[in-house]
Amino acid sequence: MEMNEKIVLASRPAAWVEEGNFRLEAGEIPRPGANQVLVRNEWLSLDPYMRGRMSDVKSYAKPVEIGEVMIGGTAGEVVESNHPQFAPGDKVVGALGWQTWGVADGNVLRKVDAGIIPLAAWLGPVGMPGVTAWVGLLDICAPKPGETVVVTAASGAVGSVAGQLAKIHGARAVGIAGGAEKCRYVVDELGFDACIDYKAGKLREDLKAVTPQGIDCLFENVGGEIFDTLLGCMNPFSRIAVCGLISQYNSAPYPLQNIAAVLINRIRMQGFIVSDDLSRWPPALAEISGHIAGGRIKYRESVVDGLAAAPAALISLLKGGNFGKQLVRLRP
């Protein structure tokens, strides 16, 4: 008899996440209640925000409890439905967590067309990461044509879409990524105007070379020393969308030196979480799916096979080891 495989939070990480913080369990396949849908998950999305949910410090969302299934975005197929809008065979996206089966109320699932755009992409550019890029870039940074936009973690699920959207909207896009291979991809495949390999250790010098007009918009995913350096290079009246601070999730707070730039250059800095305003999802998805269908937005996936591979893949993601959107294929 097939079981529901699931990964629960076994303990909270002290600093870096370790495999021992997770535990693989097996249980019965759940039964859908009234208005609920049973989904056989095919894909699990791994994202940096998961690190925050593993800690119990105060944050924007409640932590995962010890012994609870890890939260996470999933895509799969409806097997049984007690909800009028779903039928067996429908492909759906939801947040069923790190498990091979899940039930959810129909109103928190989204039916998707996996014919034109592959199912996994609904967890990436046409999903939470894509909407995050759209909101941060267009609602917060709002670059004008010709302005210079810098995107950190530029080859990642969010950064790659943010930079391509910047180009589509007429701005200059400069990426920052870790390693020459990622940088080549950012420029050659994604079409950014330039990309700096921060691991080369001369970020400030490289920035001067590729942003001779300064920085008008910063789409920030990384934090720490890279953010501090960028903060010192922002133009008057520039905008910063603070989307993530992945370099700071596993360590003591980074002591930021350049906060005075906010005053001197009248910078507007805005932190945001994509789930705060669900009304932005439909226009975001409409625009992005059009660009993907038209080949104007490209994306790349890092795939590991089997739920058991998820912990190591998340740990790698938090260290920058992924290359593009990190996914777990649950049905190899």
Next chain:
Amino acid sequence: MEMNEKIVLASRPAAWVEEGNFRLEAGEIPRPGANQVLVRNEWLSLDPYMRGRMSDVKSYAKPVEIGEVMIGGTAGEVVESNHPQFAPGDKVVGALGWQTWGVADGNVLRKVDAGIIPLAAWLGPVGMPGVTAWVGLLDICAPKPGETVVVTAASGAVGSVAGQLAKIHGARAVGIAGGAEKCRYVVDELGFDACIDYKAGKLREDLKAVTPQGIDCLFENVGGEIFDTLLGCMNPFSRIAVCGLISQYNSAPYPLQNIAAVLINRIRMQGFIVSDDLSRWPPALAEISGHIAGGRIKYRESVVDGLAAAPAALISLLKGGNFGKQLVRLRP
């Protein structure tokens, strides 16, 4: 024959400003050219921004050159006019600098009515500091009725107006000031709901007591450790108007620990300079002058006599030694 007394920048300060950075000189009273006006200055305004202009590091405005008259806001009386809108006897406000006489084009002078509101107040609540408070509080912080607004340097020229405007617009106003006497003034005279003496050394504890609902808006004048502590107490979707960072003007950058709060609490932080948008001055001055005439906004002045006293008064201001708007009476 009366001379024009003036104070020029003699040298740039290494860290704290010293009296030796200034030099008192005497020169001939200048003659007004075409469209110019000759003004006998009566009041000189001293403000924290002057510290920045004494340095030659890149900032939002050009530095004062060595040997040049120190910049500064002034109020005085027209003695001779080549401009159709001004006549001898008119009271005017301008930026004629640290000197007892000055000429300026008529289009950069503002004629004021010193009958209802005393002339010196046009350099304070009904001048640059007042407009600064209005823009930062209403345009950037935009508190809703019932929200909690924290104002640092609350007894100062800007902070005192910001907090009183917050109260007028239905918010709760909490001040932070240095010393029990200033705090008593902020609560008893200005009508703030509470004031914390940061010199008592238990800011975080005191904040918990007087902002039980957290902080929705921060009007920031100080920077450094106080700002860092406040940043950690901001509510979700809160706003920060970065108006000044006076604690950091004379020292190495303060290493800010709590920048992650911007992401976690989706804070909007905006640096601003009141001269960026001159279109905000008329509505700001209209509202503030109404409140002053109606007794709803109170203010306090710290006055020293004679131009020669200006350097020591600025040095004191930068150390928090003033109590209310710092002015130099040029004609004792």
